[in-house]
Amino acid sequence: MIRPPTRFTCALVNSQPVGDKYVQLTLEMITPPELQFEAGQYVSLKVAERGDRRSYSIANIPSVGHAFELLVDVTPQGLGSTYLQNLKVGERVEGLGPLGMFTLADDEPARVMVATGSGVAPFRSMALHLLQTQGSTAPLTLYWGVRHVEDLCYVEEFEQLSMAFPHFQFHPVISQPISGWTLCRGRVTDCLATHAFDDSAGYYLCGNAGMITAVVSFLQEKGLRREQVHFEKFY
């Protein structure tokens, strides 16, 4: 059920850099004490005194409401990414949420998720929700494209999930791999094209506009119906 957004105040409780490209943040709710959201939704945070806002997808499982996690790409170095990169533990942030309609459709026989960069955030929430909360047995595949191996996070967790739930597959895709990288390299579209194509699946795309355009045309060429494709563009 999509809930109406509410204004909230939260405080930073943890900030963890991932390589020099991302920061993982955990924000504890203050008022109200819980944020109820659907996997895939985002929050809009006030990132400057004059009221500028930026949107960030919620990365954690929805069954945890007292706090939420974000994965922020710090490379734009604009208002939002600089503010969140420099936020100190204990500092308060005003927000509005949950927002967005990029949520899971019911009754899909399989799901394929394709992310670039911090676009993996809503998919972490969706995967945890499907596998751990719903006990979904529908095949679920996650392709995640980043530039360097050091840009990857959540890898241990995704690998543990794929061991516990063999119908979950995780494919990290590195565009500038170190020598010896044996998994997918190049663009996520290259990796997608090398695996068996499931024309019954729901496809979820999140990240930069270039990837979304490329994957949507790939899926159109495969004859997928429009309602099988869901996407969220970050910029």
Ligand SMILES: Cc1cc2nc3c(=O)[nH]c(=O)nc-3n(C[C@H](O)[C@H](O)[C@H](O)COP(=O)(O)OP(=O)(O)OC[C@H]3O[C@@H](n4cnc5c(N)ncnc54)[C@H](O)[C@@H]3O)c2cc1C
């Ligand atoms: C629904 C939604 C959910 C989002 N979720 C996330 C999320 O989970 N994590 C996250 O990191 N971002 C997310 N974003 C992007 C985020 O809202 C900001 O756009 C981003 O943090 C840049 O804001 P800024 O103020 O730092 O840069 P701005 O001042 O807005 O832009 C600075 C410069 O960076 C370029 N730029 C803008 N955004 C990006 C980007 N994402 N990557 C590279 N260059 C960029 C701009 O073209 C500009 O030149 C989301 C966006 C939307 C619409």
